[in-house]
Amino acid sequence: MTAAPLHRPAATGTLRKGLLGLVLALPLTACGTADKLAQVGQQPHLNAIQDPRTTPGYRPVQMPMPEAQSAHYSPNSLWRSGNRAFxxxxxxxxxxxxxxxxxxxxxxxxFDNATSRRRSDSSSAGAGGALGTAIDIIGLPAGVAASDLASVDSSTNFSGSGSVDxxxxxxxxxxxxxxxxxxxxxxxxxxxxxxxxxxxxxxxxxxxxxxxxxxxxxxxxxxxxxxxxxxxxxxxxxxxxxxxxxxxxxxxxxxxxx
Structure with a gap:
């Protein structure tokens, strides 16, 4: 007989991922802590002036553009095409x-938000007639009838509120x-x-x-x-x-x- 595979709960996988993230973050945290310890008693440094285009991660902006239009020049005119002033x-x-x-x-x-939710449910199951009599004879505990064989009641309440100012x-x-x-x-x-x-x-x-x-x-x-x-x-x-x-x-x- 082959044993059925065990299914690990989702919480275990989440915990393992969290621990892995913590282990990976420890070197970065240690590096940042070392930098701060090296600057104890010193003023925070100012970054050097540089071209923003040379910084890591910089990418030129690309936007949807209209079709190019040719410029028109007027002969013997003091006005230069493209100028916004004389x-x-x-x-x-x-x-x-x-x-x-x-x-x-x-x-x-x-913003002010309020939420309220309430739900109740009731279910019952039993057996009557010849089947109920047979079940009673088989041996139910004293005081329990086949007509009240199963009963399920549930009730949930939820309320929440939040505000932003x-x-x-x-x-x-x-x-x-x-x-x-x-x-x-x-x-x-x-x-x-x-x-x-x-x-x-x-x-x-x-x-x-x-x-x-x-x-x-x-x-x-x-x-x-x-x-x-x-x-x-x-x-x-x-x-x-x-x-x-x-x-x-x-x-x-x-x-x-x-």
Whole structure:
């Protein structure tokens, strides 16, 4: 006789994957800890200025483009095709030009949700007539009749509630560099800013796609007119480390199913 294969519970597989992830993460955690220990008593370093296109993982932006249209030139005209003003246009228009981004974010969200669920079920089974009499004769416990042979009752109750009350506001200015000029004339920009104050580095990153028509005569653009905007504001240093839970707590939060 061949023994039936044993089926391992799904929880066991999940636990094994979690432990494997923990083992793989330990070298990275140790490396990050060693770097932090080497910087004890020192100020957080500032990243070197470099071309964002040389950073690992950078990929040029590709977007759907309209068909190219040939430019028309008027003979004996002082107006040059492609200019947005009669005089020399000082706004950013080619790779390497600098553009000032006015970051203005003011978001507020408030939600209240409540859910309630209740279900009850009752089932019974028995035997009557000749079959019931035969079952009674065979020998049921005292006080139990064949007509009440089986009875199942179930009841479930669930209630849940949640609320979100969030308000965010960010106002700052950052200079960005034009990295690409797309075939339709739109500009791909990216800007980074780092400020170190009292062993804490504050970082601001802005990237996205802008239309030349949205750039003002002062060579500025508001963040709400940036398509595919990626805006990040954070920091690193002693204060940020204290505000973050320890590695062990983060691992347990991921692995524990409770």
């Amino acid at each position: 005089f020399e246009d000082q706004r950013a228009k080619q790779v390497g030009d600098i553009l000032t981004v006015l970051v203005t974010i003011s978001d507020k969200a408030q 969030r308000e965010e506001k960010l106002e700052t200015t950052i200079a960005a560099v034009v990295l690409q000029v797309l075939p339709n004339g739109n500009l791909v920009i990216e800007g980074r800013q780092e400020v170190r104050v009292n062993n804490e580095v504050r970082e601001l990153v802005v990237a996205g796609i802008v239309r030349p028509e949205d750039i003002t005569s002062e060579n500025t653009i508001v963040s709400e007119k940036i398509a595919e905007a990626r805006i990040g504001y954070g920091g690193r240093g002693q204060l940020t480390d204290v505000q973050q839970p320890r590695y062990g707590s983060q691992v347990l939060d991921i692995m524990l199913p409770f």
